[in-house]
Amino acid sequence: MIIRNLENVKTVEWGNGVSRRFLLENDRIGYSITDTVVRAGTKSLLEYRNHMESCYCIAGSGEVVDMQGNSHPIVPGTLYALDQHDAHYLVASPHEDLRLVCVFTPALRGDEVHDLDGSSSSHY
Secondary structure (H helix, E strand, O other), X not given: OOOOOHHXXXXXXXXXXXXXXXXXXXXOOOOEEEEEEEOOOOEEEEEOOOOEEEEEEXXXXXXXXXXXXXXXXXXXXXXXXXXXXXXXXXXXXXXXXXXXXXXXXXXXXOOOOOOOOOOOOEEO
16 A cells, blocks of 8 residues: 655656656556646646646646647646647646646656747657
């Protein structure tokens, strides 16, 4: 059995926020769970080429925008899943952080971060 709480998990500055990584590849469960904060007013072009990701909003607000420009509001109680390795913009509202519980499969190693230089989607 694995028991962890927010105070003692690996915390990674991922580019436009922090990712608290509760389960990782070394735990040998096959998926990762993170508690991710996206800083207010940020916009990140992201893509997961090696992972599927599902995110469930537990606080704050924002939007996920696909590459065709379709915007989908994110508020507490909203889940979005990137089931096609979809490139997307993750946008936190200007007035509050966005907080997501995310599941990655296969599991993250734990040290992954984004390169948000704007020239292309950040990926891992």
